[in-house]
Amino acid sequence: MIEEKKLGVADFEQLFNEKITPYLADRIREYDFVYVEADDQERDLLLKKIISFLLDKNVIYSGEHRHNEWEAGWGENLKDLTITSQKEAMNPKYFGKYNNLRLRQKFIHPVSKDFERNSLWIIVDWLADTYLRKFHTVYEFGCGTGHNLFRIREANPEATLWGCDWAKSSQEIIKKVNESGVDKKIFGKNFDFFKPDQNFRLEPNSAIYTVAALEQVGGRFQEFMAYIIANSPKICIHIEPIAELLDSNNLLDYLSIEYFKKRNYLSGFLTYLRELEKQGKVEILKQSRNYIGSLFIEGYSVVVWRPKN
Ligand SMILES: C[S@@+](CC[C@H](N)C(=O)[O-])C[C@H]1O[C@@H](n2cnc3c(N)ncnc32)[C@H](O)[C@@H]1O
Incomplete structure (x- = not known):
């Protein structure tokens, strides 16, 4: 008999290693986090699938050459905006692609198809609740459709929100959100991590964040970091694949780290920040994994830091 389980407030408290606020508890209760754990046979099949992927010589990897693909991908969502309700049409289409996810270093089979997106939203809600309530301006870099900005809006009704993407x-998409009146204080800006626009200055009393976006630059985060440090936001939050926080002696974590390498995902970022901290240039406020991930990776680790002036 297959045992269904459900993630609740106490589970997230354990995963985040923090007390859950009433605000976040309400969000957790809104979603259906029902799942079953994969059995040994399914685990073997999933491991085989991941290993086959890692051995494939023709895998698409991230970098500058992928600009047109992202353009086309969000172009699909843009088309949908005209035919369905706006917030719904802003969901990235890559969520729910596979029937399996990872949780606490095990494979699971989510019952809800939105399990992964919702668990990511809970991470965004958690960080917005904890860190982003008091800022006048909040920027998401590599925002895609901008769907995460609505999570920030829930926690901070007054802020001006910017969604930046190459x-x-x-x-x-963001222009439509603004002009249709869904949110008049959300703005979009063309922005490339590899060539930050130095004329785009961050407002005083601002915060920045990235969600599965800096992952796309591989080891080339220095230009972006120099831009951010020069603009001195009060806080910087990243929900990204961070190999430094995984355990290479655990098989699922090990395969996740290998996948980061294969796809040219963010690498060396936390090591670099730790070095900057030793030099007294930044302060790291949080560095944690949360044991939630997709089939191939645990890619939603959290790093929070601030530049020191
Ligand atoms: C996996 S998506 C995540 C989008 C969004 N943060 C979310 O959570 O839905 C990666 C995003 O990074 C953007 N991106 C990739 N390389 C970039 C670059 N060099 N500069 C700016 N954005 C980039 C892509 O266009 C895409 O929107």
Whole structure:
């Protein structure tokens, strides 16, 4: 008999290693986090699938050459905006692609198809609740459709929100959100991590964050970091694949780290920040994994830091 389990407030408290606020508890209760754990036979099949992927010589890896693909991907969401309700049409289409996810270093089979997106939203809600309530301006870099910005809006009704991305279709989506009156204080800006626009200055009393976006730069985060440090936001939050926080002696974590390498995902970022902290240039406020992930990776680790002036 297959045992169904459900993630609740106490589970997230354990995963985040923090007391859950009433605000976040309400969000957790809104979603259906029902799942079953994979049995040994399914685990073997999933491991085989991941290993086959890692051995494939023709895997698509991230970098500058993928600009047009992101442009086209968000272009699909842009088209949908005209035919369905707006917030719904902003969901990235890559969520729910596979029937399996990872949780606490085990494979699971989520019952709800939105399990992964919802668990990511809980991470965003958690960080917005903890860190982003008091800022006048909040920027998401690599925002895609900008769906995370609505999570920030829930926690901070007054802030001006910016969604920045190198894909122009992202700015077109955000323009529609703004002009249709869904949110008049959300703005879009074309922005490339590899060539930050130095004329785009961050407002005083601002915060920045990234969600599964800096992952796309591989080891090339220095230009972006120099830009951020020069602009001195009060706080910087990243929900990204961070190999330094995984355990390479655990098989699922090990395969996740190998996948980061194969796809040219963010690498060396936390090591770099730790070095900057030793030099007295930044302060790291949080560095934690949360044991939630997709089939191939645990890619939603959290790093929070601030520049020291
Ligand atoms: C996996 S998506 C995540 C999007 C969004 N943060 C979310 O959580 O839905 C990665 C995003 O990074 C953006 N991106 C990739 N390389 C970039 C670059 N060099 N500069 C700016 N954005 C980039 C892509 O256009 C895409 O929107």
